[in-house]
Amino acid sequence: MFDLDRLKGGLVPLVLAPLMISAATLGSAAQGTGESAAPAAGAAAPAAASPGQKKLETVRIGYLRTYERSLALSVLGIPPEDIGLAGANVAIKDNDTTGSFMGQKFLLDVVTLKPGDDVAPVVEKMLADGDHYIVTDLSAEDTLKAADLAKAKNAIILNAGAEDDRLRNDDCRYNVFHTAPSRSMLTDGLAQYLMWKQWRNWALVEGEHEDDRLFAEALKRSATKFGGKIVAEKVFEDAGGARATDSGQALVQRQIPVFLQDLPDHDVLLVADESEVFGTYIPWRTWIPRPVAGTAGLVPGSWHPASEQWGGAQIQNRFEDATGRRMESKDMQAWTAVRVIGEAASRTQSTDPEKIDAFIRGKDFTVAAFKGQRLTFRDWDWQLRQPVLLGTEDSVVTSSPQEGFLHQVSELDTLGYDRPESTCKFDN
Amino acid sequence: MRRLSLAALAATLALSASPAYAYKVFVSNEKGNDVTVLDSEKDFSVVDTFKVGQRPRGIAVSPDGTSLYVCTSDDDIIKEFDTETHAFVRTLPSGPDPELLVVSPSGDQLYAANEDDNLVTVIDLKSGARLAEIPVGVEPEGMGVSPDGQTIVNTSETTNMAHFIDRDSQQITANVLVDSRPRFAQYKKDGSEIWVSAEIGGTVSVIDAATKEIKHKISFEIPGIRSEAIQPVGIRVTDDGTKAYIALGPANRVAVVDTDTYEVADYLLVGQRVWQLAFSPDQKYLFTTNGLSNDVTIIDVASDRAVKSVQVGQQPWGVAVTPE
Known part of the structure; x- marks a missing residue:
């Protein structure tokens, strides 16, 4: 329980709204601090801005990720080293500002591994150190490994990185919450817009790696769901070799159209290339002049570096001040994961994991993340409902769900696996 | 029906335009x-449109009616204009990205x-x-001031x-947790309550000024409108304290709330994405800004009917609005 005595001594007299379960206790506690309110008001100490003078209750949050500087077809496409992590750090600061009024502090316990490293010892150490929450940016396999280790300690994983639909279906876990959207949410967001534009016929070019295949599958599912037609499908083989060479552009300009010339006519060319083997080469080099969408061209994401709507300018400014770069989708996913915990801690006025967990799982939980509406977790797979932004390299084109895609519960549930389709069965 | 009411309205409007109540409505x-x-x-009708700077949002008139203050958010300053001539007077140092402002009742701050x-x-x-x-929480936005000028919210x-700040000591005296994305704070004229809207939470919290406790939380339900689209923003309470009006953003409606029971008495359909509200000095009319339909709806306060809309x-x- 949040200790009001800690806040006395000329500091912020906290008057807490009797919102939650503990309404009665807090109501009387608030009256208790009433006496100290008057002297504090006149005190010289700057009230709100001096959290350091208070004894604070700390919430530890683990942050576990794998990162390796990877090459991309364009140097602009190389993920920055602090991708995701930077969002978590900004969220910790935001949580701490709020925490200064609540007597709460948040600590991020960060470990970065290389892809392929064993995550188990790190997860075990985090759990032993008292990280009840671990935000992860890992592969699906590693996310599951972390989740199953965390389960033994009743700890919670917030998946801010893996977009695999299987983590929300057959491989779902009761102790894993997803702030990353699933691939199917992303492709559904894209498909809705293409249908809204009445560009119904799609040709699909996919890479041959696992993640490319998964993205292509999600696209095909979205086509079936919303009435788009995939007129042809083609696999681009990864022949290996360097991504860029001195005379590369001249060659690419000749190769890509030839590769695409046998496709039947289509309205949009869809690209599924998460592995960055060819996707970036497609726009402007198609055989027939057609817009490109998917992992290149018009790309769906949970966020966009140019998004400024819905108060987004503020988080973008804050993020840029802190990091010197614009905010990417993964940064937003990590920011949201850390904010979920901060939000629950301030709503429950508690740092007790049991109370926080119960609140996050409850039907009253919502979090605001600059998406124009409140975001909630789906109780069948713990996926965060969220709009999907569609953007090009330099601007946001639209956000889905699109107007007219209706749903009996939440229009956000038109994106991804809805309750009736979900194959997730929690064994908690 | 609609025509009839419009005609009736036109009559009312014409009547109201007596010199005693001459005032201007400024829309950013x-x-x-x-x-x-x-x-x-x-x-x-529109009598003037003047350039003020980049991305004007929060706007207020001084209590004596002579000055207009406009937050030009992307210029990072507040600008002052003459309400008579609409001439630029001076800039005020607001700090970056000012969004909302409020003037003290005595007009000094x-x-x-x-x-x-x-x-x-x-x-x-x-x-x-x-x-x-004064340091406050993350992304400060709504600003309210008590009628006696002693407390800033x-x-x-x-x-x-909602952070309560004492005017003299410039210290925070209370913090009240409300629902997501609180946007606007409005005192009742008698100073007894503060109404705070939560845009994303979809509620309005009524806070008791004395105890700083939430007395009531108002939520909204409109058939055919999904709950996420009901986003309370601007709030105004009549001077006699009987009715409150709450702009519901993309729900395109203004809720009329009975301040005794906190029940929603009516939802008035206005323009698209209704954002902020202001009363006429005689409180006969309420003006709403409708961000997506680019107009202002004028609501007759006595009958709670939208009587006119003006393209801005x-x-x-x-x-x-300028005072009397």
């Missing part, structure tokens, strides 16, 4: 970078929220100097609190 156009002026004596710096800035209106910066959008500039955001 967020995208148009200008302010549109409506004249009560000219049937609320102005309070503005700086979203980027987690600060509330206090500006002395005589000297135009910055008197103080700021809402912080990501911290989700691009993406109207805030509205302020």
Whole structure:
């Protein structure tokens, strides 16, 4: 329980709204601090801005990720080293500002591994150190490994990185919450817009790696769901070799159209290339002049570096001040994961994991993340409902769900696996 | 039916345009970078539109009616204009990205929220100097001031609190947790309650001024409108304290709330994305800014009917009216 005595001594007299379960206790506690309110008001100490003078209750949050500087077809496409992590750090600061009024502090316990490293010892150490929450940016396999280790300690994983639909279906876990959207949410967001534009016929070019295949599958599912037609499908083989060479552009300009010339006519060319083997080469080099969408061209994401709507300018400014770069989708996913915990801690006025967990799982939980509406977790797979932004390299084109895609519960549930389709069965 | 009421309305409007109640309505156009002026004596037609700077949002008139203050958010300053001539007077140091402002009842100070710096800035209106910066929660936005001028209320959008600040000590005296993205704080005229809207939470919290406890939380339900689209923003309470009006954003409606029971008495359909509200000085009319339909709806307060809409500039955001 949040200790009001800690806040006395000329500091912020906290008057807490009797919102939650503990309404009665807090109501009387608030009256208790009433006496100290008057002297504090006149005190010289700057009230709100001096959290350091208070004894604070700390919430530890683990942050576990794998990162390796990877090459991309364009140097602009190389993920920055602090991708995701930077969002978590900004969220910790935001949580701490709020925490200064609540007597709460948040600590991020960060470990970065290389892809392929064993995550188990790190997860075990985090759990032993008292990280009840671990935000992860890992592969699906590693996310599951972390989740199953965390389960033994009743700890919670917030998946801010893996977009695999299987983590929300057959491989779902009761102790894993997803702030990353699933691939199917992303492709559904894209498909809705293409249908809204009445560009119904799609040709699909996919890479041959696992993640490319998964993205292509999600696209095909979205086509079936919303009435788009995939007129042809083609696999681009990864022949290996360097991504860029001195005379590369001249060659690419000749190769890509030839590769695409046998496709039947289509309205949009869809690209599924998460592995960055060819996707970036497609726009402007198609055989027939057609817009490109998917992992290149018009790309769906949970966020966009140019998004400024819905108060987004503020988080973008804050993020840029802190990091010197614009905010990417993964940064937003990590920011949201850390904010979920901060939000629950301030709503429950508690740092007790049991109370926080119960609140996050409850039907009253919502979090605001600059998406124009409140975001909630789906109780069948713990996926965060969220709009999907569609953007090009330099601007946001639209956000889905699109107007007219209706749903009996939440229009956000038109994106991804809805309750009736979900194959997730929690064994908690 | 509609025609009849419009005719009736026109009659009312014509009647109201007696010289005693002559006033101007100033509307900030967020995208148009200008302010549109409506004249009560000219049937609320547009009498002027003047450029004010980049992305004007929060707007207020001084208690004596002579000055108009506009937050030009992308210019990072507050600008002052003459309400008579609409001429630019001076800039005020607001700090970056000012969004909403409020003037003290005596007209000596102005309070503005700086979203980027987690600060509330206090500006002395005589000297135009910055008197103080008060640290508050993340993304401060809504600003309210008690009728006696003693208490300033700021809402912080990501911290989700209403911060009560003592005017003299410039210290926070209370923090009240409200629902997500609190946007606006409005005192009742008798100073007994503060109403705080939560845009994303979809509620309005009524806070008791004495105990700082939430007395009631108002929620909204409109058939056929999904709950996420009901986003309370601007709030105004009549001076007699009987009715409150709450702009519901993309729900395109203004809720009329009985202040005794806190029940919603009616939802008035206005323009698209209704954002801020202001009363006429005689409280006969309520003006709403409708950001997506680029117009202002005029509501007759006695009958709670929308009586007229006036096309203004691009993406109207805030509205302020000169006093009698």
